[in-house]
Every structure is written in C-alpha cells, then in structure tokens.
Amino acid sequence: MVIANDTEIKKIWQLLETVTDPEIPVLTVTDLGIVRDVKINGDSVEIIITPTYTGCPAMDMISMNIRLVLAENNYKNIRVTSVLSPAWTTDWMKEEGKRKLKEYGIAPPNPKQQVCNDKLFAADEAVQCPHCSSHHTHRISEFGSTACKALYQCDDCKEPFDYFKCH
C-alpha cells in the first residue's frame, strides 16, 4: 500500500496549497514553508506545522483552516500538530511565494540574511521597493503591522511599504 499512501499524501499537499495565510491572503501555507510534514496512519491524517512567530495570531486560524479543508474533502481524524524545532526561517519561503508577495505590494525577504544579529545601528538592509523596483529605500521601523514585517519607504516613488523581514 506504499504507492497508494504516496498518492494520498500528494493529494493532501495539493489541498494544503489552497490554504492561505489570513493576514497575507496571497500566500499559501506551503509558500510560507510552515508545513513540515504530512503523515497518514490508517484513516487518520496528521499535518505537522511550525509557527512563524511565537505570538502570531494567524497560527490558530491557519490550523483551523487546514482542518476545514481536509474535513471538506472527507478526511476523518485530522490532527494538526505544531512543532517548534527546527525554528522556522524565511529561507523556507518558496520562490513562488516571494514573487506573489512582491506582486501583492509587500517586499519579500532578502535571500541572504543580513540583519538577524544584535549589532547596533546596523545599516538598513537594501530592500527593493515592490512598487517601482528601486533599491533606493530606507527603513522607517523594524516593527510593522504584523510580527513578520518591517516598515520601509521608497525614496524614489515615495510610497511606504511593508517588508517581510528576514527571520
């Protein structure tokens, strides 16, 4: 039954690709890289997820939406388990997700982590403006509208924008 199980798991991954982040509706949970594993045991399904930020209020909603989608597709005994280690990082975000973020108007996390350390007054990360693509931008605040974002402004088109900060 190994093969049948594999197809089933693939099907579940496809369903998970329809579950979006309530705060950033263009991103799915698979784009974000928070689904760590899918397990099937008899007729029970276990989805293992990892939180982005410990206090992120979207996590409860995400795990409820995962259960809902699976229940709608006739899965029974659904369990969503949260594991903390290894800790989630923006490196796990898919390229596809980063592209969608930019289109949505949020600058995606830079591929190379530049400021995740305790060095004081570090230079602002060079973040590209999602509106006009200029790199001529500056940070307004390290903390933004949600735990995962920082607030930037473009010096060329003058638009303020959110940056999904490296983590």
Add this chain to the structure above:
Amino acid sequence: MTDQELIKRKLDYSLHLADTTLILSQRNAEWCGHGPVLEQDIAITNISLDLVGQARNFYQYAAELINQSNDKPIHPATEDSLAYLRTEREFKNCLLVEQPNEDWAQTILRQFFFSNYQFLLYQELQKSNDRQLAAIAEKSLKEVTYHLRWSSEWVIRLGDGTAESHQRMLQAIDELWRYTGELLNAAEYEKEAGTDPSLFQPQWLSKVKEVFDEATLPVPEKTFMQSGGKTGTHTEHLGFILTELQYIQRAYPDSQW
C-alpha cells in the same frame, strides 16, 4: 532527587519562565495606543506579542507536566487556567518585569535589562536536555535578538540625547538597577531543572557597560539588590496587574472569547 521532585522543579521552572514573559508582555501592552510615536507604539506592542507567544508555549508545557503528574487535578490544567487562575503568591516572575512603565525611559531600560538577560538565557536554554524547553528557546531567540537590538539602540538614543532624556535615563537606572540582581541569581529550581543565570552574569554586565558607555550613562556601583519574585514574594505592583489581567475569568468563570 526522585523523579517526582525533578518534575516539580521543572514545573516551577516552566512557570517561572511563563510568568516572567506574561507579566512583561502585559506591562508593554499598556503602551498600546499611548506610544510616543506611532512606529514605537507598534514596536513595543510587537514585542509584547512575541512575549505572550513565548508565555503561551511555556504555560502549555507546564500544563502538560501538571496533567501527567501523580497528583493531577480533577480539571486538567490549561495555559489559560495557569495564567488566569493563580494568585499573586503563586506567580514566579522576576520583580523587574512587574515594575510600572512610568515614562518611555523606564520602559526602554526595563526592556533592555530584560532582553539582554533573555538573549543569554535562551542561548543556553536551547542546549538544554529538556527538548521542549530547548525548542521554545531556539524558536524565541530570533525574536529576542530584535528586542535586544531595538532596546539597546533606544538606551543610547535617550542616554546620549537631550539633557532631559539623559536625566530621565538616570532616574530609570536609579529605579530599576536594584531589580537586576535577581535576574542573574538562580532560584533552587533554576539550578536543578534549568539554566543557572549566574553563569552568564559577566556577559550580561559587559553588554550593559558597552551600551551605557555609548549612551554616556554610568554603570551603578555594587548596591543592595531586591529579590523574592522567583519564589512568590512580589512588590506591591503585581497584585494590580493580576487584578486587571484576570478580571474577566474571575468575574465570569470559563467565559470564552
């Protein structure tokens, strides 16, 4: 020590970590809508949110320990019952975190002393042989790195700012320094089931010196240090915090959001 005793120590330790992060989260949240400028209002409440997230993880773990123990209660413990239905003397948070916000200087300094401590604590705790505590520390460390950098920069900005902001920082040091000793002095349960913070006391102090130097602020001489919070003897402020924080659950038991 028997297994049961070790579990009791581990429970005390988890509750200490949970209470400390919850109370600071509550204090910082008092700034919501009152920050000096919008960006910093958002910053301090973001930190508050990170801390309540950490508190939830520690409370969930503590509840698990209680429900698995030999003398488990009739109604299983939950993260909510531990946060909302324990009394002042049962809370094991450090005294520092329950101190009033007063002005922005005092709030910033409290956060800096605390984040400096938490940054070192979580670096150690992530190596713990208790896998759940290690995982929580590993997960939270990245957030704490942001808190430490933000609060350090603000200490410098205020200390090396105007005559008034400098004066207010001096006042804040005078108010808060006496509560920093307890942070770095281990209670029994920390030694036996957790990480002994006195091991990283020198690093803590050297960070304070580095930031205070830059901020043109003096590091206080050795002085009397207040303690007791870790074992349930608190300053008069905790009761008021809990009255507000626990009001709904006390007035309307088991009410749901």
